[in-house]
Amino acid sequence: MSDMHGDREKRILRLQTIARLMDTAFAIPGTNIRFGADAALGLIPGVGDFVGAAIGLAILNEARRLGVPNSVLARMIVNIGIDTLMGAVPVLGDVFDVYFKSNRRNAQLVIEHFQTESHELA
Numbered sequence: 001m002s003d004m005h006g007d008r009e010k011r012i013l014r015l016q017t018i019a020r021l022m023d024t025a026f027a028i029p030g031t032n033i034r035f036g037a038d039a040a041l042g043l044i045p046g047v048g049d050f051v052g053a054a055i056g057l058a059i060l061n062e063a064r065r066l067g068v069p070n071s072v073l074a075r076m077i078v079n080i081g082i083d084t085l086m087g088a089v090p091v092l093g094d095v096f097d098v099y100f101k102s103n104r105r106n107a108q109l110v111i112e113h114f115q116t117e118s119h120e121l122a
Helices: 002-023 037-041 048-066 070-087 092-100 102-121
Strands: none
Touching: 002 037, 002 048, 002 102, 037 048, 037 092, 048 070, 048 102, 070 092, 070 102
16 A cells, blocks of 8 residues: 555656646746746747647646546646636737646645545545
């Protein structure tokens, strides 16, 4: 049982690392504004937002494989959809990407699910 729990923890840490890279890896000097690869990819016309969405879907798939319930997966899909649709709007979408941080939101949903689950088991 502990091996399964340790594997889950490693996978969740990997999700957090990917989310951090995509949403908050970099800071604008002199500000509290953080952004990641998702915002930078969004600057590439036509494909950047879809590459970001593909990475978001990879996070979603890992959450599914971890056993996150469909209700949480549905919230994650909504976050990815909002990020992709709003991010596709020229200029405003790039600003939106800096603030919405769908990957961090989704990683947090996974963490909260397992924290709640472990409290229910105690």
